[in-house]
Amino acid sequence: MIQQNVVKVGMADLNISSDGGTLRTTGLGSCVGLILFDERSRIAGMAHVMLPSSEIARESSINLAKYADTAIPELIERMKGAGATTSRLIAKMAGGSQMFAFAMQSDAMRIGPRNVESCKEMLMRLDIPLLGEDTGGNYGRTIEFDSTRGILLIRSVQLGIKEI
Incomplete structure (x- = not known):
């Protein structure tokens, strides 16, 4: 996908x-x-969520975009400021891989699955429907969202290109 405004x-x-x-x-x-x-x-927002909950934050000044529980509300506020209407929002997401295999599957080592669960929980709490996802697995992804067509393009070395 080639567009000038990325x-x-x-x-x-x-x-x-x-x-x-x-x-x-x-x-x-x-x-x-x-x-x-x-x-x-035609207002779109994207968050690159690293961790499931800001409760584990150690920094004195929290990066709101880093955590699922703070990134989603912050993204909504920015979108509303640009003219979006909360009741019309829909969601799509990708990622949340379990990148490494561990002998013991402690909850602390399940960062990818916990990120997915936390994002879904926030969307449910905010009454935003999740219309598509490409999550899990053990591989990396690059994503692009085309706001003119409403299409999320997911690229991975293992599976090529997928649209949702």
Whole structure:
């Protein structure tokens, strides 16, 4: 997909596009790339969520984009500021891989699956429908969201290109 207006979203970052652009993030392993989209206004947002909960934060100033429980509300606020309507938001997501195999499957080592669970819990709590996902597995992904078509493009070395 080649578009001139590409908004890059880094790790533990979030951003919006309100002018028909494409949102892109790379390096999704255990991280989750979460898309929120208001189709009527064509306002899209993407968060690159690294961890499930800000309760484990050790930094004095929390990076809201880093945690599922803080990134999603922050993304909604930014989108509303650009003219999106919360009741029209839909979600798509990708990532949440279990990148490494461990002999003991402690909850602390399940970062990818916990990120997915936490994002889904927040979406449910906020009454935002999840219309598509490509999560799990043990491989990395790069995603692009085309806000003109409402399509999430997922690229992985193992499985090629997929659209949801």
